[in-house]
Amino acid sequence: MKTATPATARAINDRLALDLLIEHGPLTAPRLRELTGLSRPTIADLVDRLTAAGLVEFVGEAEQIRRGPNARLYRLISERAHVVGVDLRRTGFTAAVADLSGQTVGTAARRFDTADTADGADSPDGTDADAADGEPDLVAMLTDAIREAADGRVPHIVVIGAPGLVRPYSGEPAGRNEVPGWRPDLPRELERVLGVKVLLENEVNLAAVAEHRLGAAVGRADFVLLWLDEGIGGAVVLDGRLRRGSSGGAGELGWLEVDGVGFCDRIGPEVRETIAPEELAEQIAKGAFAVVSVLDPGLLVLGGSAGRAAGEPLATLVEERLAAKSPIETEVRASTVEGDAVLRGAVLTGLDLVRDEVFGG
Structure with missing residues (x-):
């Protein structure tokens, strides 16, 4: 020793x-x-x-x-450094700036509009935007919102939570997603324009970070987050660490097939609006059974806007149906993170990195 x-x-x-x-x-x-x-x-x-x-x-x-x-x-002296968290969705995004203490000091939001095109627009560095016709200039929009939220402060890092796979080792997006104006080089181009480090992460992974630190999974070393929102996704935390997998696909529960139908189709937004809570709980339990059988996480958290809105009543129904299918004891809870879980996870991730840099690792 x-x-x-x-x-x-x-x-x-x-x-x-x-x-x-x-x-x-x-x-x-x-x-x-x-x-x-x-x-x-x-x-x-x-x-x-x-x-x-x-x-x-x-x-x-x-x-x-x-x-x-x-x-x-x-x-x-919390003003010594600042971080930016961004929750980037298919409908728009929100950016929040926080100081070293974690206090939010500024926010800005943008919503995508079909009128946002590259025609006649300038990029943040004064050159003509090169986004495809009908697509917003996402780099310009993000830059404008981040600068508005920062209000003259110079952030140390920007952490963006977005749909889709992110390669764990390079931090690069893996494949396409449906965010308007999306481009594969978004993190690097935003770094060039803003002059600060930009980290891209899957949005559900960031929500799991927030759940682990602030929500229903506080004090738990192992849990799985099932994301019920615009899309269906998931995240895995084992031994207190977020697990991304070799290609960034760990926890993507939406890809499962349940009775020959994709899990995302079984419990998607349109379906959730039309079926009874008991039936929704049954469908969730069928999909969750697979991950519980393989990982034995001990805790399943229902997150996203739908998971939070349904609350503990749905969580209780899922727990009962899951217990009937599997001998593995699994607690089911609704998310308890206040506000935007993705945004809060992005800020927490940025703070971890910046505090290590400023305070010393």
């Missing part, structure tokens, strides 16, 4: 303190000692070090009868 060097120990302590400032807000040195278990001199050095690095600043004194150095409050 290797012994941690003093530099490594300092880096670990610094990151621990910064994470606590994110979680709790401004803290005094005694409170930091209490939360970390570190000694008074270690905390004093840590605070001086983080202040000198421009990560922490003094913001006043705690409300207490006895004043003094120990009452000084320190906060994370």
Whole structure:
């Protein structure tokens, strides 16, 4: 076993303190000692070090009868870096900008319109747009919305959640999707125009990140997210890690066949509007049976707009029908992520990367 060097120990302590400032807000040195278990001199050095690095600043004194150095409050300088999350759908997209604390500081939304064409439009760098006739210039629209949401702030990274497969190692889209104006080089072209790193991820994978950190799967190492929205999809988390598969297709439950019919056709939006909850639960259970039998995740989360809207009543019906089909015990819950799960997962993913960069991994 290797012994941690003093530099490594300092880096670990610094990151621990910064994470606590994110979680709790401004803290005094005694409170930091209490939360970390570190000694008074270690905390004093840590605070001086983080202040000198421009990560922490003094913001006043705690409300207490006895004043003094120990009452000084320190906060994370959350404006040090910003991230952008984008939920890109077939109907439009929403962009959100968050600071290092995770606080949203700006948003912008756009909806696709058949009038958005390349004719007569300029690209963000002043050249003529080259999108196909009748298609919006997606790079220009994204750039405009991101700059509007950022309001002069320079983001460190943009994380986009979009339908379709994304290759795990290259981050490149694998195949076509139905987003208007889509182009295979979208991440790289947006990087060129904005001058910041752009990460593309499957939108349901990002929703699973949010579910794991903020929703029904908090505290669970294993779960499967079934996405019931404009399309049918899924995501897999095992041993606390999102699993993408070798080509980015892990969790794509919509491709399953149920009684000779595609699962996406069995429980798609049009079908969900016409069948009773009991029948919908039966169809979901038939498809979920396959993934439960193979992965034994212990938890199935019903996400997307339809999963959330149906709530626990549908989750209970699915759990009952799944139990009748499989001896593998599986809890079924409705998503509890507040707001846009894809957008929140995109921001969380960006924050993980930027905090490692700014705080030190």
